[in-house]
Amino acid sequence: MKRDAPAALALAVQPITADVLREKYLKAGEAVELDLFHRVARALASVEAEDRRAEWEQRFLRNLEAGAIGAGRIMSAAGTSLSATLINCFVQPVGDCIQGDDGEGYPGIYEALREAAETMRRGGGVGYDFSRIRPRGAVVNATASLASGPCSYIDVFDHSCATVESAGARRGAQMGVLRIDHPDVLEFITAKRKPGRWNNFNVSVAVTDRFIQAVDAGEDWELVHRARPGAALVSEGAHQRADGLWVYRSLPARQLWETVMRSAYDFAEPGILFTDTIHRDNNLRACEQIAATNPCGEQPLPPYGCCDLGPVILPRFVRHPFGFEGAPEFDFAAFAEAVRVQVRALDNVLDLTFWPLPQQRAEAMAKRRIGVGFTGLGNALAMLRLRYDTPEGREVAARIARCMRDAAYAASVALAREKGAFPLFQADDYLAPGTFASRLDAPLQDDIRRYGIRNSHLLSIAPTGTVSLAFADNASNGIEPAFSWTYWRKKRESDGSLSEYIVEDHAWRLYRALGGDVAKLPEYFVSALEMSPAGHVDMMQAVQPFVDTAISKTVNVPAEIPFDEFQHLYRQAWQAGLKGLATYRPNAIVGSVLDTKATAATPAAAAPDPMRAVIASRPKGVLPAAAEKIEYWTQQGRQTLYLVVSFLPLPEGRERAVEFFMPVGQNGESQQWITASMRLLSLAARGGFLDRALADMRKVAWDRGPVRLGTYRKADGTQVPLWHDSEVAAIAYAIQNIIAQRGTVDLGASAIEPDAPAVPGSPTTVMAGRKCPECGAHAVIRKDGCDWCTQCGHTGACG
Numbered sequence: 001m002k003r004d005a006p007a008a009l010a011l012a013v014q015p016i017t018a019d020v021l022r023e024k025y026l027k028a029g030e031a032v033e034l035d036l037f038h039r040v041a042r043a044l045a046s047v048e049a050e051d052r053r054a055e056w057e058q059r060f061l062r063n064l065e066a067g068a069i070g071a072g073r074i075m076s077a078a079g080t081s082l083s084a085t086l087i088n089c090f091v092q093p094v095g096d097c098i099q100g101d102d103g104e105g106y107p108g109i110y111e112a113l114r115e116a117a118e119t120m121r122r123g124g125g126v127g128y129d130f131s132r133i134r135p136r137g138a139v140v141n142a143t144a145s146l147a148s149g150p151c152s153y154i155d156v157f158d159h160s161c162a163t164v165e166s167a168g169a170r171r172g173a174q175m176g177v178l179r180i181d182h183p184d185v186l187e188f189i190t191a192k193r194k195p196g197r198w199n200n201f202n203v204s205v206a207v208t209d210r211f212i213q214a215v216d217a218g219e220d221w222e223l224v225h226r227a228r229p230g231a232a233l234v235s236e237g238a239h240q241r242a243d244g245l246w247v248y249r250s251l252p253a254r255q256l257w258e259t260v261m262r263s264a265y266d267f268a269e270p271g272i273l274f275t276d277t278i279h280r281d282n283n284l285r286a287c288e289q290i291a292a293t294n295p296c297g298e299q300p301l302p303p304y305g306c307c308d309l310g311p312v313i314l315p316r317f318v319r320h321p322f323g324f325e326g327a328p329e330f331d332f333a334a335f336a337e338a339v340r341v342q343v344r345a346l347d348n349v350l351d352l353t354f355w356p357l358p359q360q361r362a363e364a365m366a367k368r369r370i371g372v373g374f375t376g377l378g379n380a381l382a383m384l385r386l387r388y389d390t391p392e393g394r395e396v397a398a399r400i401a402r403c404m405r406d407a408a409y410a411a412s413v414a415l416a417r418e419k420g421a422f423p424l425f426q427a428d429d430y431l432a433p434g435t436f437a438s439r440l441d442a443p444l445q446d447d448i449r450r451y452g453i454r455n456s457h458l459l460s461i462a463p464t465g466t467v468s469l470a471f472a473d474n475a476s477n478g479i480e481p482a483f484s485w486t487y488w489r490k491k492r493e494s495d496g497s498l499s500e501y502i503v504e505d506h507a508w509r510l511y512r513a514l515g516g517d518v519a520k521l522p523e524y525f526v527s528a529l530e531m532s533p534a535g536h537v538d539m540m541q542a543v544q545p546f547v548d549t550a551i552s553k554t555v556n557v558p559a560e561i562p563f564d565e566f567q568h569l570y571r572q573a574w575q576a577g578l579k580g581l582a583t584y585r586p587n588a589i590v591g592s593v594l595d596t597k598a599t600a601a602t603p604a605a606a607a608p609d610p611m612r613a614v615i616a617s618r619p620k621g622v623l624p625a626a627a628e629k630i631e632y633w634t635q636q637g638r639q640t641l642y643l644v645v646s647f648l649p650l651p652e653g654r655e656r657a658v659e660f661f662m663p664v665g666q667n668g669e670s671q672q673w674i675t676a677s678m679r680l681l682s683l684a685a686r687g688g689f690l691d692r693a694l695a696d697m698r699k700v701a702w703d704r705g706p707v708r709l710g711t712y713r714k715a716d717g718t719q720v721p722l723w724h725d726s727e728v729a730a731i732a733y734a735i736q737n738i739i740a741q742r743g744t745v746d747l748g749a750s751a752i753e754p755d756a757p758a759v760p761g762s763p764t765t766v767m768a769g770r771k772c773p774e775c776g777a778h779a780v781i782r783k784d785g786c787d788w789c790t791q792c793g794h795t796g797a798c799g
Contacts, residue, residue: 010513011473011509011510011513014473014474014503014504014509015489015501015503016469016474016489016501016503017469017470017471017473017474020466020469020470021033021036021470021471024072024076024466024470025072025075025076025470027039027080033471034065036075037061037064037065038061039078039079039080040060040064040070040074040075040078040079041057041058041060041061041064042057042079043078043079043352044056044057044060044078044345044348044349044352045057045060045348046352047348047351047352048348056344059341060341060345063338063341063342063345066316066334066338067312067313067314067316067317067338067472068310068312068313068338068339068341068342068345069310069311069312069313069467069471069472070086070309070310070345070346070349070467071088071307071309071310071311071462071464071467072088072465072466072467073085073086073087073088073123073124074086074309074310074349075467075470075471077123078349078352082354083122083354084122084123084354085119085122085123085124085353085354085355085356086308086349086352086353086354087124087306087307087308087349087353087355087360088124088125088294088307088308088309088462089124089125089126089127089173089294089295089296089299089306089307090119090124090125090126090127090294090301090304090305090306090307090356090360091126091127091128091129091292091293091294091301091302091303091304091305092112092115092116092119092126092127092128092303092304093105093106093107093112093128093129093303093304094106094107094109094112094128094129094130094132094133094153095107095108095109095112095132095133096132096133096134096227097109098110099111102132106132106303109133109153109156112128113156113157113160115356115357115359116128116157116160116161116174117160118356118357119356119357119360120161121356122354122356124306124356125173125174125175125294125295125296126173126174126175126295127174127175127176127177127292127293127294127295127301128157128174128175128176128177128292129177129178129179129206129291129292130150130153130154130176130177130178131150131177131178131179131182131206131291133147133149133150133153134147134149134225134227135147135149135150135182135183135184135225135227135229135248136148136149136151136152136183136184136187137149137229137230137232137233137248138225138227138228138229138230139227139228139229139230146230147227149184149187150178150182150184150188151184151187151188151191154176154188154191154198154201155197155198157174157176157201158174158197158198158199158200158201161174161200161201162199162200173200173202173295173296173796174200174201174202174295175201175202175203175204175292175293175294175295175296175297176188176198176201176202176203176204177203177204177205177206177273177291177292177293178203178205178206179205179206179208179275179291180205180206180207180208180211180221180256180260181208181211181221181222181223181224182223182224182225183223183224183225183248183249185205185223185256186256186259188203188205188270189205189259189260189263189270190259190263191203192263192267192269192270193263193266193267195706195723195725196701196706196725202269202271202295202296202297202582203269203270203271204269204270204271204272204273204293204297204580204582205260205270205271205272205273206273206275206291206292207272207273207274207275207574208275208276209274209276209277210276211253211257212571212574214253215253215254215257217253218252218253218254219252219253220250220251220252220253221250221251221252221253221256222241222247222249222250223247223248223249223250223251224241224245224246224247224248225245225246225248226244226245226246227246228240228246229246229248233248236249237249260272261563261566261567261570262563264566264570264583265563265566265585266585268582268583268584268585268781268782269582271297271580271581271582271583272570272573272580272581272582273292273293273297273300273579273580274573274574274578274579274580275290275291277574277577277578277579278290278300278550278579280434281434281435281436281548281577281579282300282435282436283430283435283436283437283456283457283548284302284367284424284429284430284456284457285429285432285435286426286429286432287424287426287429288302289302290302290305293550293580294307296462296463296552297550297552297579297580297582298371298373298460298461298462298463298549298550298551298552299371299460299462299549299550300549300550300579301369302363303359303363304357304359304360304362304363305363305364305367305369306360306363306364306369307371307460307462308346308349308350308353308364308369308370308371309346309370309371309373309460309462310342310345310346310349310370310371310372310373311372311373311374311375311462311464311467311478312335312338312339312342312372312373312374312375312404313374313375313376313471313472313475314330314335314374314375314376314377314379314380314400314475315376315379315380315383315472315475315506315507315510317330317331317332317334317335317338317380318330318331318380318383318384319331321383321384321507321510321511321514322382322383322385322510322511322514322516323385324514324515324516328383328384328385329384330380330384330396330399330400332399332400332403335400335403335404335407336403336404336406336407337407339372339403339404339407339408339411340407340408340410340411340414341411342372342408343370343372343407343408343411343412343415343454343455343458344411344415346370346371346372347368347370347412347415347419347454347455349370350364350365350368350370365423366422366423366424367422367423367424367455367456367457368422368454368455368456369455369456369457370455370457370458371457371458371459371460371462371549372404372408372458372459372460373404373459373460373461373462373478374400374401374404374461374478374479375464375467375468375472375475375476375477375478376468376472376475376476376506377397377400377476377478377479377480377481378476378480378481378482378507378528379475379476379482379505379506379507380400381393381396381397381481381524382482382507382511382524382525382526383507383510384396385522385524386524387523387524387526388481388524388526388531388535388539389481389526389531389532389535389536389538389539393539394538394539394542395542397479397539397542397543398542398543398545398546401542401543401545401546401547402546404459404546405440405458405459405546405547405548406440406441406444408458408459409437409440409444409448409453409458410444410447412453412454412455412458413444413447413448413451413452413453413454415454415455416451416452416453416454417451417452419454420452420454421451421452421453421454422452422453422454422455422456424456425452425453425456427448427449427452430448430453430456431445431448431449436548437453437548439545457548457549458548459546459547459548459549460547460549460550461478461479461543461547461550461551461552461553462478462552463477463478463552464477464478465477465795465796466795469795472506473506473509474503474504474505474506475505475506475507476505476506476507478551478552478553479539479540479543479551479552479553480528480553481526481527481528481531482505482507482508482525482527482528483527483528483529483556483788484505484527485504485505485508485518485521485525485527486502486503486504486505486508487502487503487790488500488501488502488503489501489502489503507525508521508525511525528556529556529558533555533556533557533558533561533565533566533569533583534569534572536553536555536556537555537569537572537573537576537578537581539553540553540573540576540578541572541573541576541577541578544576544577544578544579545577549579550578550579550580551578551579553582554582554583554584554782555569555581555582555583555584556583556584556585556781557569557583557584557585558585558586559585559586561585566583566585569581569583582782584781584782586781613688614686614687614688615648615658615686615687615688616686617686618658618659618682618686619648619658623646623647623648623658623659624646624647624649624655625644625645625646625647626644626645626647626738626742627642627643627644627663628642628643628644628645628734628738629641629642630642630643630709630731630734631709632707632708632709632727632730632734633707633708633709634707634727639727641662641674641731642662642663643660643661643662643678643731643734643735643738644660644661644662644663645657645659645660645735645738645739646658646659646660647742655742656685657685657690657739658682658685658686659682659685660678660679660681660682660685660735661675661678661679661682662674662675662678674731677697677728677731680693681693681694681697681735694732694735694736695732697728697729697731697732698724698725698729698732698733699725699729700725700726700728700729700732701725701726701729702725702726702727702728702729706723706724706725706726707723707724707725707726707727707729707730708721708722708723708724708730709722709724709730709733709734710722710733710734710737780794780796
């Protein structure tokens with residue numbers, strides 16, 4: 001198998017790669033990537049026949065080196081003693097009862113919660129369809145009461161996820177789905193408009209073809225459930241249809257669709273799942289019904305279904321990148337060989353992994369679903385001198401996807417000849433008109449009829465998160481174009497200090513290493529924010545016909561996109577046969593573009609600083625001070641507070657904040673806790689870790705809702721209110737501003753940060769969003785199907 005061009009191999013290891021590799025993937029006794037590859041290859045080969053293990057260990061090792069890697073759970077846990085799953089995500093069924101099962105084999109709500117908690121504890125994310133749960137106001141016969149509805153139980157699942165730390169110190173990711181005809185769908189659609197609600201969930205609405213047709217025809221839409229509504233709802237017009245379902249209410253389909261679209265436009269959620277498209281395309285539609293997906297949306301799955309994922313790094317198969325040493329070309333033969341070996345590796349994962357639940361194992365053994373995918377498509381196209389959002393770029397992407405499809409299905413047929421087809425295989429059903437498999441080339445279909453196939457589904461384009469950082473030199477994520485060519489990564493060290501370094505896109509740094517001028521990048525270097533939203537959807541449309549499950553991709557749209565154009569993206573996705581769509585639009589609610597700054601090649605090393613030296617006690621004498629009146633707003637209305645910060649003069653005109661207090665005589669029940677907080681901050685300041693203490697204060701949440709204090713300036717110059725999670729967080733923000741505005745103080749966690757020095761041709765856009773668990777910035781957006789901090793580069797539960 002061919003390997004990278006020599007120039008690509010000569011690139012020095014980036015600090016981001018070394019950090020992520022060490023912190024997330026290397027185990028005791030492992031020092032470099034190759035050590036990890038040996039561990040994973042040995043584990044994958046361990047389920048082969050004993051006389052062939054050595055052979056397959058070497059083949060798996062060579063394939064890992066060539067760029068066919070496992071998803072994050074595989075790379076982290078394979079070959080270790082951890083009782084952690086190698087599977088990234090699952091779908092968990094939820095029935096319409098509290099305990100036991102609901103009579104149709106679906107576990108009750110609290111049994112499902114227990115199963116989900118066990119799954120997340122072992123390292124897996126979970127998706128759920130909550131549509132079976134009876135709506136608010138339905139009759140509960142067992143207790144002669146009325147139901148509280150699925151949204152109230154999603155609250156319970158959300159709180160459970162927040163307290164269950166999964167294997168490897170990862171919080172579990174979750175996806176919640178509700179059908180568009182569920183009576184509580186309006187509450188579901190608007191639930192995340194309340195700050196802090198369902199922070200541990202992505203949410204999507206399951207939309208049917210019939211609903212889209214009702215929107216087009218201007219018809220009313222019935223919200224229905226099989227559970228009987230209470231007397232009050234019946235008196236208001238709820239009634240039973242001929243099919244036995246109860247109609248809780250009707251409303252114009254267009255009104256409901258606009259509510260969905262307005263929430264997506266303003267709040268970036270819910271996403272949309274096109275469930276009829278999912279069902280029509282499903283190779284196993286004869287024996288299973290799919291109603292939910294994994295948390296990032298690339299795997300529509302039946303109850304207890306799993307994501308067994310492994311991407312292939314596409315830039316590794318580009319020869320003569322950018323044309324410096326000859327015409328660039330993609331090595332389809334080498335890529336196909338990597339895919340063939342990857343199919344066997346992922347099939348072995350199913351036999352190797354620890355299963356959190358016996359139902360998950362039974363489902364996997366019956367169908368043997370796997371998900372071979374790719375990552376680095378945006379970089380690979382740039383290296384081929386093809387712009388991502390052009391017909392030429394899409395044509396090559398489709399060729400790559402088709403090559404992957406054909407190689408994977410042929411490899412699975414060969415595995416079936418050796419090890420047997422998956423137990424539920426029935427050729428007539430599997431190849432029935434309309435299934436994905438029915439579109440394969442005739443010779444391959446003939447082989448499937450003759451020999452069977454080992455895996456019911458084989459392909460998935462997932463977000464690659466940290467595996468792209470650790471193993472692909474920060475190649476563009478999954479199917480995405482690059483988001484930015486460089487950005488600063490901020491990292492909290494063990495002593496509480498913040499360090500930062502530059503992170504560079506793989507194609508960008510390779511182009512520079514080969515002699516290209518990054519100050520004048522060719523037009524085929526196009527980032528996610530530089531192309532039209534339709535260009536993103538067009539790429540999904542080009543690739544989806546060759547992927548038997550789905551594609552995880554977030555379409556980042558500009559804040560100024562007209563609402564009608566925004567809505568059209570979802571119609572385009574449905575008409576194109578996509579399985580779903582998620583978008584992210586920065587705005588005054590979820591965040592706007594805050595700052596565009598260029599970046600430097602390497603930050604200077606910090607010299608020893610008296611700002612962090614320990615001060616045993618308060619300096620004697622009078623200190624210069626700043627007094628500030630702080631006004632903020634809670635649900636109880638306007639609040640006023642006076643705070644004083646004292647500073648210790650240092651050489652070269654600098655100052656260090658060393659004391660905080662609230663003058664006596666201020667009224668209000670909060671005086672004691674504020675006074676205590678000020679004393680603790682004073683101790684932290686004199687101990688040299690004030691920045692960490694203030695950052696921790698800004699993480700404090702409050703069950704009474706957000707607090708408004710301060711503003712930030714949007715790109716168009718307008719001022720937007722700034723919200724905080726609690727009074728404690730708001731006061732910490734106010735103190736950071738008092739210190740920063742002093743102008744002579746260097747505070748690492750300052751709310752007002754200086755611009756970084758510039759490097760040509762490399763803008764980094766910082767966008768406001770949810771709070772980042774790593775750097776504390778309110779800068780987490782949806783990108784590549786998962787959470788990503790535009791301030792520090794932290795990736796959420798993806799990878």
